[in-house]
Amino acid sequence: PDSPLQESLAYSDKITLKYFQNSFMLDFSTLDYSDNGQIKYMYWLENYDKGWNVPSSLSFATYKYLEPGTYIFHVKYCDGAGIWNDTETTLEIVIVPPFWKTNWAMLGYFILMLIALYFTYRIILNFNRLRNRINVEKQLTEYKLVFFTNISHEFRTPLTLIQGALEKMYRTDDIPQALLHPLKVMDKSTQRMLRLINQLLEF
Incomplete structure (x- = not known):
């Protein structure tokens, strides 16, 4: 009941978090079960990171103590042949400020x-x-x-x-x-x- 997800994260394009849920880890995958460790990922949290992270085979991203606001998480991958996928997956992350910091x-x-x-x-x-x-x-x-x-x-x-x-x-x-x-x-x-x-x- 306390989960911020209304549906599976794989089918969500937006997630709303409370102000104390500002530290989290995102796991991502290509769902390619033949992956032998050659797939690399790049990700970027818009409004937080300055740009894309260095390509890595690690399939998770960790963020801690984000300020309330709206962030967009971008992720894309490179297959074993070294070809980057043109399409990227995005997830809008909204961290709601505490009531004493709201506009009201x-x-x-x-x-x-x-x-x-x-x-x-x-x-x-x-x-x-x-x-x-x-x-x-x-x-x-x-x-x-x-x-x-x-x-x-x-x-x-x-x-x-x-x-x-x-x-x-x-x-x-x-x-x-x-x-x-x-x-x-x-x-x-x-x-x-x-x-x-x-x-x-x-x-």
Whole structure:
């Protein structure tokens, strides 16, 4: 059941082998039972041998580890009188590649490569978008920090002026007694706000 032959090899003009059946030996004969060893053979495996082999009385040819593909085996003989037969016998030998080397497999590999390239492109595109967003966020953060620093400076200037005015008021002698406590509260609050503004500026 596992034989690649559908009929006798003598009546076959083509044989199909699996990829692991790529080593084989071919026997051939003229069916001349009066052969006394004078018959010589020449053979040639098309798409493998560079040309015809040297004439020999050996009636077999051996090939090992052939690559998947189509080969045509040619053989002809020379009788005992040294006359070469004009007709040659041919056998087409097809070695089927493994499924992972078939055209359908190659097409599947190509499709998988396209899918991988597509997802790679999407990932790179998302990374670029994320990088752009990060750059924008950095710029916004810098703008916010500059704005925050400027505002802090703007707060500090009037507070310094208020504190100077309070000090001038303290140096006067005719301050009503009812205003002393509110002035102290104002001075204390102004100093506290200045300390906070300085801390913000240091930050």
